[in-house]
Amino acid sequence: MNTLLSTSSIRNTTVVNRQGETLGSIEDIMLDPQNGRVEYAVLDFGGFLGIGDKLFAVPLQAFEIDRTNERFVLNVTKDKLESAPGFDKNDWPQTANREFVEGVYDFYGQRDTYLRSRVNEPALAN
Numbered sequence: 001m002n003t004l005l006s007t008s009s010i011r012n013t014t015v016v017n018r019q020g021e022t023l024g025s026i027e028d029i030m031l032d033p034q035n036g037r038v039e040y041a042v043l044d045f046g047g048f049l050g051i052g053d054k055l056f057a058v059p060l061q062a063f064e065i066d067r068t069n070e071r072f073v074l075n076v077t078k079d080k081l082e083s084a085p086g087f088d089k090n091d092w093p094q095t096a097n098r099e100f101v102e103g104v105y106d107f108y109g110q111r112d113t114y115l116r117s118r119v120n121e122p123a124l125a126n
Contacts, residue, residue, distance in 0.1 A: 014071040015043055015063070023074055023081055027055060037117060040104055043074075045081060056086040057093070057100070062108035076108075084108075 007029045015023045024045035032039050040057040064073040076084070085104045087093055093100045105114035 010041070015074050016066075016071055017077060018073060018075055019077070021078060023076070023078065024056075026072065029060075030057070039101055043081075045086075053089055054086050055089055055092075056081065056084045057104040058084075059105050059108055059110045059113065061110050061113050 010026050010029060013026045015025060017023055024043050026041050027044040028042040030039045030042060031037070038060055040059050041063070043056040043058050045054055045056055058074065062074060064075070066073050074081075084107055085100065102111075102114060105111050
């Protein structure tokens with residue numbers, strides 16, 4: 001089975017939780033070109049006709065792929081998602097903000113994944 005996905009095939013993919021509730025869709029994928037890593041997917045959640053939408057950063061490892069229904073499954077309730085690390089469509093976080101990215105991985109229980117991916121990465125200067 002092919003496990004590679006193109007970013008264009010991921011964009012606008014519906015995301016549901018395990019209860020089958022629609023959580024939103026993938027708005028974008030954030031890449032770190034210096035080390036070739038996908039930092040996180042951007043989940044568009046809520047709002048009506050683009051008004052009141054909130055965006056959430058979600059590690060790709062937090063998703064399960066439902067190939068039968070061509071969607072992603074995220075093991076969170078709508079209530080929990082509301083407290084996830086998020087941002088406004090017009091105010092994206094700085095892409096180099098390591099603290100924000102660490103918080104994203106922590107929220108979804110993926111801290112070990114985050115740390116393993118940075119084993120050979122040089123420490124940031126203070």
